[in-house]
Amino acid sequence: MANPKNRNQPVVVLASGVFDLLHLGHVKFLEEAKRAGGKNAKLIVIIARDQTVESIKGRKPIMPENQRRILVESLKIVNHAILGFDNLAIGEVVAEIKPDIIALGYDQETMTQNVEAYLKTHNSPIQLVRISKFEADALDSSSKIKQKIVEKFHR
Numbered sequence: 001m002a003n004p005k006n007r008n009q010p011v012v013v014l015a016s017g018v019f020d021l022l023h024l025g026h027v028k029f030l031e032e033a034k035r036a037g038g039k040n041a042k043l044i045v046i047i048a049r050d051q052t053v054e055s056i057k058g059r060k061p062i063m064p065e066n067q068r069r070i071l072v073e074s075l076k077i078v079n080h081a082i083l084g085f086d087n088l089a090i091g092e093v094v095a096e097i098k099p100d101i102i103a104l105g106y107d108q109e110t111m112t113q114n115v116e117a118y119l120k121t122h123n124s125p126i127q128l129v130r131i132s133k134f135e136a137d138a139l140d141s142s143s144k145i146k147q148k149i150v151e152k153f154h155r
Contacts, residue, residue: 033103
């Protein structure tokens with residue numbers, strides 16, 4: 001756990017993702033991210049914008065960005081959810097949110113490389129935590145949920 005500058009202030013943990021078709025894997029990821037900050041951690045989640053998702057994945061998410069943000073923020077584990085920054089500049093995100101810990105998922109390789117490079121270049125005290133994949137489940141990803149819907153209702 002990162003040491004906050006002032007012991008009276010909670011450790012700020014930053015997590016991010018698309019969170020399209022919210023599922024158990026998302027919830028487990030966010031629980032582990034918050035746990036990385038300790039008992040009184042504050043979890044802030046950045047929700048990827050629709051245009052960012054389209055540029056990275058080649059398709060728009062099923063649910064619009066503001067609905068995804070509201071759903072994530074409604075989870076009791078999340079203290080605050082915001083829409084992502086348009087230019088994806090990690091420096092701007094760090095300056096705005098001032099996290100003590102950045103939690104990234106097992107499947108966020110490019111983001112991990114970008115954050116590691118930023119932290120090293122700026123000699124930052126921010127801790128990077130990787131959250132591993134949870135036990136496989138039939139519906140532990142948005143892609144699996146979409147496939148199940150197609151299989152079940154395609155005639």
